[in-house]
Amino acid sequence: xxxxxxxxxxxxIFTACEDVIELDLNTAPARLAIDAxxxxxxxxxxxxxxxxxxxxxxxxxxxxxxTTATVQLLDISNATTHTFIHNENAPGYYTLDLTPSLNxxxxxxxxxxxxxxxxxxxxxxxxxxxxxLEQGNGTLFxxxxxxxxxxxxxxxxxxxxxxxxxxxxxxxxxxxxxYQGNAFTxxxxxxxxxxxxxxxxxxxxxxxxxxxxxxxIIEQTxxxxxxxxxxxxxxxxxxxxxxxxxxxxxxxxxxxxSYTASLVLE
Numbered sequence: 241x242x243x244x245x246x247x248x249x250x251x252x253i254f255t256a257c258e259d260v261i262e263l264d265l266n267t268a269p270a271r272l273a274i275d276a277x278x279x280x281x282x283x284x285x286x287x288x289x290x291x292x293x294x295x296x297x298x299x300x301x302x303x304x305x306x307t308t309a310t311v312q313l314l315d316i317s318n319a320t321t322h323t324f325i326h327n328e329n330a331p332g333y334y335t336l337d338l339t340p341s342l343n344x345x346x347x348x349x350x351x352x353x354x355x356x357x358x359x360x361x362x363x364x365x366x367x368x369x370x371x372x373l374e375q376g377n378g379t380l381f382x383x384x385x386x387x388x389x390x391x392x393x394x395x396x397x398x399x400x401x402x403x404x405x406x407x408x409x410x411x412x413x414x415x416x417x418x419y420q421g422n423a424f425t426x427x428x429x430x431x432x433x434x435x436x437x438x439x440x441x442x443x444x445x446x447x448x449x450x451x452x453x454x455x456x457i458i459e460q461t462x463x464x465x466x467x468x469x470x471x472x473x474x475x476x477x478x479x480x481x482x483x484x485x486x487x488x489x490x491x492x493x494x495x496x497x498s499y500t501a502s503l504v505l506e
Contacts, residue, residue: 270294272306272357274479274491276348278313279444279498280340280364286498288313288336290324292352295490305332309352313338316345316361340364340495348479348493355483359493362478367402367445367497368392375506376427385429386505388439396421401451403496405442406430409461413446413454430505439503445496453477453492 275291292306311324311334324334340346341364348359369392376387394400394416404412406428416424430439446454456475477492 269487270296270304271487272350272352272489272491274348274350274357274477274489274493276359276479276491276493277444278340278493278495280495281498285337285339288324288338288340290334290336290348290350292332292334292350306352307331309334309350312349314347314349316347318344342366346495350479355481355487357479357489358482359480360478362447362493362495365401365445365447365450365494365496366395366398367443367499368395368400369499370441370443370501371423373439373441373501373503375503378427378429380429380431382431385431386433386437386439388428388430388441388503388505389425390428390441391423391425392443393423394419394421399448401446401448403444403446403451403454404428405444407440408432411454411458413451413458415448415451433505435506437505439505440500441502442498442500444498446494449478450492450494450496 271294273293273295278288279286290311292309292311294304294306296302296304307326309326313322313324313336314320315322322336322338324336327333327335343363345361345363347361348357350357370390371393372389372391374389374391376389378387379385390404392402399420400416402414402416404414406412412428414424414426428441433439453475460475474490476488477490479489479491479493481487481489
């Protein structure tokens with residue numbers, strides 16, 4: 241309803257206006273954007289990928305990918321450095337064939353444009369497989385959404401944090417505070433899939449810091465917020481510019497077990 245009210249208000253204000261007005265907005269210096277979610281699966285060999293780009297202005301329609309960086313993964317526990325290889329066929333994508341180990345300390349190090357970026361020390365965080373996907377009959381606002389029921393079985397021996405990915409940059413962050421050691425079932429509604437499409441869902445193990453980071457990101461990017469709320473603030477990750485601290489990057493470095501399941505919708 242808040243969205244509808246906002247759209248109607250805008251429509252009334254600009255009904256008689258035909259000129260396109262672009263505001264002269266201040267553009268902040270470009271920052272390095274780092275997508276470094278490393279994944280492992282006990283049943284599948286997953287290549288590790290780090291994606292680098294630059295932040296842009298409000299009116300920029302194209303993303304500038306970073307192709308000249310040096311990306312390394314430091315295995316502190318074993319005093320070993322692994323270097324990612326840039327994929328010439330996918331600009332900005334750096335890959336590494338490596339399976340991270342439990343109880344091992346890792347740090348991400350990036351050298352770009354004569355500046356060094358280093359992450360905090362992270363370890364591989366376990367997760368649990370998706371037990372079951374089932375299509376439900378529920379709907380939301382439009383009445384034609386596709387409901388998918390997702391079930392996992394939480395591990396009672398530890399405190400768990402999970403990041404669910406539903407495709408198209410749609411995420412859910414949850415912790416086992418209220419279902420520790422039990423089966424957990426929830427509904428997710430797709431409004432852009434139809435019968436015959438496949439819903440692909442991934443669950444990723446996270447620690448509390450990454451859970452808090454993703455929760456803040458989700459809250460700032462989800463639709464339906466109050467248009468009169470305070471302007472969202474920059475969500476800082478765990479990667480730092482050690483050469484020029486004020487020119488900090490955007491993004492996060494994490495390592496987690498990852499499980500995927502799919503369901504063909506009816």
